[in-house]
Amino acid sequence: xxxxxxxxxxxxxxxxxxxxxxxxxxxxxxxxxxxxxxxxxxxxxxxxxxxxxxxxxxxxxxxxxxxxxxxxxxxxxxxxxxxxxxxxxxxxxxxxxxxxxxxxxxxxxxxxxxxxxxxxxxxxxxxxxxxxxxxxxxxxxxxxxxxxxxxxxxxxxxxxxxxxxxxxxxxxxxxxxxxxxxxxxxxxxxxxxxxxxxxxxxxxxxxxxxxxxxxxxxxxxxxxxxxxxxxxxxxxxxxxxxxxxxxxxxxxxxxxxxxxxxxxxxxxxxxxxxxxxxxxxxxxxxxxxxxxxxxxxxxxxxxxxxxxxxxxx
Numbered sequence: 001x002x003x004x005x006x007x008x009x010x011x012x013x014x015x016x017x018x019x020x021x022x023x024x025x026x027x028x029x030x031x032x033x034x035x036x037x038x039x040x041x042x043x044x045x046x047x048x049x050x051x052x053x054x055x056x057x058x059x060x061x062x063x064x065x066x067x068x069x070x071x072x073x074x075x076x077x078x079x080x081x082x083x084x085x086x087x088x089x090x091x092x093x094x095x096x097x098x099x100x101x102x103x104x105x106x107x108x109x110x111x112x113x114x115x116x117x118x119x120x121x122x123x124x125x126x127x128x129x130x131x132x133x134x135x136x137x138x139x140x141x142x143x144x145x146x147x148x149x150x151x152x153x154x155x156x157x158x159x160x161x162x163x164x165x166x167x168x169x170x171x172x173x174x175x176x177x178x179x180x181x182x183x184x185x186x187x188x189x190x191x192x193x194x195x196x197x198x199x200x201x202x203x204x205x206x207x208x209x210x211x212x213x214x215x216x217x218x219x220x221x222x223x224x225x226x227x228x229x230x231x232x233x234x235x236x237x238x239x240x241x242x243x244x245x246x247x248x249x250x251x252x253x254x255x256x257x258x259x260x261x262x263x264x265x266x267x268x269x270x271x272x273x274x275x276x277x278x279x280x281x282x283x284x285x286x287x288x289x290x291x292x293x294x295x296x297x298x299x300x301x302x303x304x305x306x307x308x309x310x311x312x313x
Contacts, residue, residue, distance in 0.1 A: 008167035023301035036066025047073030132168035147173030166194035179214025
């Protein structure tokens with residue numbers, strides 16, 4: 001059976017641990033595993049702007065012995081020029097896996113329903129699960145463990161990063177806190193799913209509109225841009241003086257409420273002076289650049305896992 005990675009809870013807690021452990025080994029020896037030797041192709045489809053995702057998947061596929069085939073989604077016009085079903089039937093016969101960065105989660109799910117090779121979510125409007133794997137790898141490197149740690153995300157609780165932190169953090173057995181205005185709460189079904197997962201992993205989930213309560217004593221503090229892709233028309237309201245996120249800005253005062261040895265993460269791109277201050281992202285508690293590099297290693301491990309899982313079915 002073909003395994004796909006469409007959202008964070010597509011990996012069980014044990015599988016997530018295995019992928020992260022493999023990522024650490026791959027980071028230590030970048031060319032030891034070559035499951036794509038041939039080279040076998042991997043389709044990398046980008047409907048949305050990208051830097052880290054295209055870079056890390058392209059380098060990762062090459063280091064796994066494969067050939068990264070970058071497809072410009074604006075040229076392919078998947079679902080417009082041709083149906084998702086027809087495009088998938090063409091692509092899957094020529095590659096070992098498909099990585100897609102797109103808009104609606106339903107588009108990705110439809111592709112997976114027609115694909116006989118793994119489909120990987122490289123970001124949708126609902127989830128960004130590869131980023132969370134990289135973040136969990138980074139936290140493990142700095143803290144030595146995941147289970148039992150408190151991970152706080154502050155900012156727009158209704159966006160894809162908040163959703164993925166809920167699911168991915170709960171899967172890792174972490175205590176996940178989302179600090180967000182009451183007007184921008186995460187989806188209730190995702191909160192419920194995360195709580196169900198946490199009940200089995202020893203983690204917990206908390207959503208609060210109090211930024212200080214969210215950050216208090218946290219081991220990891222995270223934020224993201226207040227203007228996600230597709231929300232550019234709302235930038236004035238989201239970044240202006242009356243922004244609902246203003247009190248959730250990650251500055252030194254708010255970070256000071258976390259544990260003394262807390263680390264700070266941001267998936268990038270970052271807008272200094274808005275969701276995060278320059279002294280925080282460029283300061284001693286920032287692990288942002290480790291986090292950006294770890295996209296490479298986490299995604300390599302994920303691809304290797306999915307390819308092996310499908311081969312063993």
